[in-house]
């Protein structure tokens with residue numbers, strides 16, 4: 001597909017939100033299952049991170065699809081206080097290795113998360129966009145390392 005055809009500009013959305021109640025593994029699996037399936041169909045890629053009660057997610061893809069997903073996310077009762085950190089036009093996909101990957105509780109990712117969130121009193125709402133992107137990138141690289149180690 002030619003991404004620059006009318007209606008197919010590429011956008012990136014990054015946001016932070018707070019989980020409603022204590023999210024169990026089953027609910028998290030459900031979110032991941034829905035996301036991987038939908039995103040694959042719609043040419044959306046990204047990374048979701050859950051730390052304590054905070055979600056941090058970046059998603060990239062066709063602008064119309066990202067807007068449709070934004071509306072669904074705003075109406076999703078499983079999280080609240082959604083705050084958009086970034087909505088921008090991008091030249092190319094940075095996250096196209098993953099339809100959706102997640103970083104939550106592995107010990108290494110905890111270390112990475114703590115390092116980035118330390119300056120924010122562990123409140124993900126205080127992350128700048130630059131910090132959010134590098135944090136997600138580091139978590140993504142680590143997840144990829146773990147997956148390839150499993151495959152070996």
Ligand SMILES: Cc1cc2nc3c(=O)[nH]c(=O)nc-3n(C[C@H](O)[C@H](O)[C@H](O)COP(=O)(O)O)c2cc1C
Pocket residue numbers: 031034035036038039046048055057059069072073076078079100
């Ligand atoms: C933190 C969080 C992240 C989500 N990420 C995605 C996503 O990347 N893609 C997606 O399609 N749905 C995602 N969802 C789910 C959507 O809000 C919505 O429930 C879903 O897209 C509806 O899909 P359905 O029409 O197939 O039921 C997410 C939900 C939460 C709470």
